[in-house]
Amino acid sequence: MQENIRNSDRAPLPVGLYPHARKVGNLLFLSGVGPRKKDSKTIPGVELNDKGDIISYDIEAQCESVFENVRMILEDCGSSWDKLVDVQVFLTNMKEDFSSFNKVYAEYFKDIQPCRTTVEVNALPTPIAIELKCMAEI
Structure with missing residues (x-):
């Protein structure tokens, strides 16, 4: 199973x-990714x-950073942004952040x-307002 583990240096x-x-097969499952x-x-x-x-905090800056982190992981692990098939989004403040998040997401x-x-989740492991869990084709 170790040969199926993928990590990014970036x-x-x-x-x-x-x-x-x-x-797993022709799919890549990403662990939760934040904006750090x-x-x-x-x-x-x-x-x-x-x-x-x-x-x-600025939710738009966090969105852009988390999307860039996802992109780097996808590329370094054998996939790419355009091969994403599923995105699970965790926000700590849906009421205040959803509209801004949705705008950046659409771009x-x-x-x-x-x-x-x-x-919406109560908290995330580090002081962040957003985390993504993604699945992509390889």
């Missing part, structure tokens, strides 16, 4: 013991206080239109 490391992706930057705790558009709590996905599910 994307941020996972925050736990799991790969960026796993290949590689080799940094920096999260685009997020301002934290001294305790690490979110003071403010990035208008030509490929994968299936999508969007849900």
